[in-house]
Amino acid sequence: MRAKELMDKNFVYLNCEDDVIEVSKVMEEIRRFTCPVVNDNKQLVGWITSFDITRGLREGNGKISEIMSGYEEVATVHEDDPARKAVILTANNKFVTVPVVNDDNQIVGMVRACDIVELLSELYDIKVEKLYKAMQNQLKGVTWEELMSASAIVSTKTTGQKITAEEYEANIVSATFGEAIWSTGGLEKFFAGLISVGEMVIARRVGRARK
Amino acid sequence: MRAKELMDKNFVYLNCEDDVIEVSKVMEEIRRFTCPVVNDNKQLVGWITSFDITRGLREGNGKISEIMSGYEEVATVHEDDPARKAVILTANNKFVTVPVVNDDNQIVGMVRACDIVELLSELYDIKVEKLYKAMQNQLKGVTWEELMSASAIVSTKTTGQKITAEEYEANIVSATFGEAIWSTGGLEKFFAGLISVGEMVIARRVGRARK
Numbered sequence: 379m380r381a382k383e384l385m386d387k388n389f390v391y392l393n394c395e396d397d398v399i400e401v402s403k404v405m406e407e408i409r410r411f412t413c414p415v416v417n418d419n420k421q422l423v424g425w426i427t428s429f430d431i432t433r434g435l436r437e438g439n440g441k442i443s444e445i446m447s448g449y450e451e452v453a454t455v456h457e458d459d460p461a462r463k464a465v466i467l468t469a470n471n472k473f474v475t476v477p478v479v480n481d482d483n484q485i486v487g488m489v490r491a492c493d494i495v496e497l498l499s500e501l502y503d504i505k506v507e508k509l510y511k512a513m514q515n516q517l518k519g520v521t522w523e524e525l526m527s528a529s530a531i532v533s534t535k536t537t538g539q540k541i542t543a544e545e546y547e548a549n550i551v552s553a554t555f556g557e558a559i560w561s562t563g564g565l566e567k568f569f570a571g572l573i574s575v576g577e578m579v580i581a582r583r584v585g586r587a588r589k
Numbered sequence: 590m591r592a593k594e595l596m597d598k599n600f601v602y603l604n605c606e607d608d609v610i611e612v613s614k615v616m617e618e619i620r621r622f623t624c625p626v627v628n629d630n631k632q633l634v635g636w637i638t639s640f641d642i643t644r645g646l647r648e649g650n651g652k653i654s655e656i657m658s659g660y661e662e663v664a665t666v667h668e669d670d671p672a673r674k675a676v677i678l679t680a681n682n683k684f685v686t687v688p689v690v691n692d693d694n695q696i697v698g699m700v701r702a703c704d705i706v707e708l709l710s711e712l713y714d715i716k717v718e719k720l721y722k723a724m725q726n727q728l729k730g731v732t733w734e735e736l737m738s739a740s741a742i743v744s745t746k747t748t749g750q751k752i753t754a755e756e757y758e759a760n761i762v763s764a765t766f767g768e769a770i771w772s773t774g775g776l777e778k779f780f781a782g783l784i785s786v787g788e789m790v791i792a793r794r795v796g797r798a799r800k
Contacts, residue, residue, distance in 0.1 A: 379771050402643040411622045411639055411685070428622055428639030432613040435646040462713070462767065469707035474622070474685050491702035496680035498709035502673070504776050512777040516784045555776065556673065560590055565715055565766065566723040572780075573727040573787050580791050 381464050382457035384497060385478045385487030391416045392426060394443035398434040401442060405431065412475045415446050420484045422477060425452040454479045457486055464489040465498075502556030510550060513576060520579045528578040532571060592675050593668040595708060596689045596698030602627045603637060605654035609645040612653060616642065623686045626657050631695045633688060636663040665690050668697055675700040676709075713767030721761060724787060731790045739789040743782060 390408055392401055392415045405413060405428065415424035424446035434445040454477050455464045464476045468491050478487040514525050526543040529550075534540050541549075550558075562568040601619055603612055603626045616624060616639065626635035635657035645656035665688050666675045675687045679702050689698040725736050737754040740761075744752050752760075761769075773779040 399647060402647060406640040406644060409640065409683075428643065429617040429620065432639065432642050432646060433617060435643060436610060436613060462710075462765075465706060465710050465713075468703055469710055472620075472701070472703040474702065490683070491685065491706055492679055492683040494706050495676060495702055495709065498706065498713065499673075499676050499680055501712070501770070501776060502676075502709065508777055509780050512781040513784050516781045517788060559712070565712060566719055569720050569783075570723040570727045572784075573724050576784050576787050577728060577791060580788060584795055 379461040380457065381455045381459045381461050381478050381489060382487065384461040384464065384493065385457070385489045386493060387487045389414070389485075389488045391420070391485060392442050392446075393417075394423065394441065394446070396442040398431065398439050398442060398445060401426070402431045402435060410475075414452075414477050414485050414488070415442055416485055419482075422452065422454065422479055422483060422485045423449050425449075425477070452477065455489065456480070461489075465494055468494055499556075502554060504555045506550040506553045506555060506558045509555070509572070513572065517576065517579060517583075519583060524579055524582065525575065528582070529575045532574045532578060536571060536574075590672040591668065592666045592670045592672050592689050592700060593698065595672040595675065595704065596668070596700045597704060598698045600625070600696075600699045602631070602696060603653050603657075604628075605634065605652065605657070607653040609642065609650050609653060609656060612637065613642045613646060621686075625663075625688050625696050625699070626653055627696055630693075633663065633665065633690055633694055633696045634660050636660075636688075663688065666700065667691070672700075672708075676705055679705055710767075713765060715766040717761040717764045717766055717769045720766070720783070724783065728787065728790060728794075730794060735790055735793065736786065739793070740786045743785045743789060747782060747785075 390404065390410065390413055392413050394415060411428045413426045414422055415426055417423050426442060426446050430445040439445050453467055453471065455467065457478050457480050467473055467476050474491045476489045477485050478489060480486050510525060514520055514522055526547045530541050530543040530546040533546060559565050559568045562571060601615065601621065601624055603624050605626060622639045624637045625633055626637055628634050637653060637657050641656040650656050664678055664682065668689050668691050678684055678687050685702045687700045688696050689700060691697050721736060725731055725733055737758045741752050741754040741757040744757060770776050770779045773782055
């Protein structure tokens with residue numbers, strides 16, 4: 379995924395000559411704590427945060443150019459950079475927004491922390507049941523009942539807590555991937571458990587075929 | 590994971606009587622766009638954003654109580670709520686911060702969008718190699734070479750692009766889980782591919798055992 383696929387193309391930008399009081403009203407209205415400042419060619423020349431605005435209002439500054447951070451202080455990502463670069467910048471620097479530029483240093487979008495949260499959390503919200511359905515689909519000839527039965531056996535063996543196939547099924551119908559990796563102790567362990575289930579159903583299938 | 594395990598316990602809170610100008614300086618200094626307002630018992634009574642501050646400065650308000658949002662307008666999570674509740678609030682409402690309260694409605698921490706990004710992105714950054722190692726560990730008696738060989742065959746079959754076991758290994762050593770699910774088209778597909786690899790190495794092992 380590229381930065382341009384994650385960015386919000388709908389954003390407000392400011393000019394150096396804009397009036398601080400007017401900008402403060404605009405930022406309140408659109409509810410943005412940060413805004414890029416651009417030149418006539420839409421190239422990034424500065425950055426405004428609500429902190430610059432409150433300072434500007436207190437000190438009676440008139441123009442955005444008097445209070446903005448300069449271009450060289452703004453961390454940007456290129457539109458073709460991996461989206462991950464914007465994610466790392468956000469996490470490491472506690473940013474709420476990272477501006478996205480093109481080859482001409484024109485600003486083309488904004489990657490926002492809340493949008494990253496939305497994107498990343500989608501993965502966590504995938505139902506575990508979907509993974510089991512993918513597994514069943516992959517392992518041709520294995521029934522859902524066989525899969526649940528093997529899962530209950532593996533789970534009982536791993537956790538030491540007895541669970542029936544029916545109870546196991548009820549669990550995975552409601553559980554999300556995020557809950558599953560949290561409760562099993564991480565992605566690798568969750569994954570190892572699933573491989574173990576796969577191994578068992580394959581072994582049983584082979585056993586049946588031999589009879 | 591509970592909200593209290595994700596929240597930042599280090600935060601600044603305001604009182605109703607605080608001076609708007611002084612608060613604006615504090616928020617600039619600590620670089621926070623939002624702050625909770627509490628009573629003497631540290632119970633949440635209101636919420637301040639930089640938008641309230643800029644409006645207050647423009648309109649000459651003196652006290653925080655004159656410009657804050659009331660308690661009933663603030664979305665909170667309880668410290669024992671699942672962390673996921675704060676994540677959903679952040680994603681759905683574009684919040685930068687969600688306050689965390691205890692049974693007495695005292696504020697005990699703040700869940701911040703940037704911290705959520707950091708937490709969620711850890712999963713995406715897990716090396717794919719680790720999952721293969723977990724798989725090898727689970728499937729006793731399967732060598733790393735057999736695993737890579739089976740993976741290359743499955744990959745060639747799935748994508749139509751020929752890849753050797755050595756090339757496959759080079760790929761997974763550098764790839765992260767996030768990149769892998771993105772390039773295969775989602776968690777279920779990535780997972781189905783791994784099951785397919787597991788199936789092949791098990792079938793080969795059974796084949797060897799029969800000879």
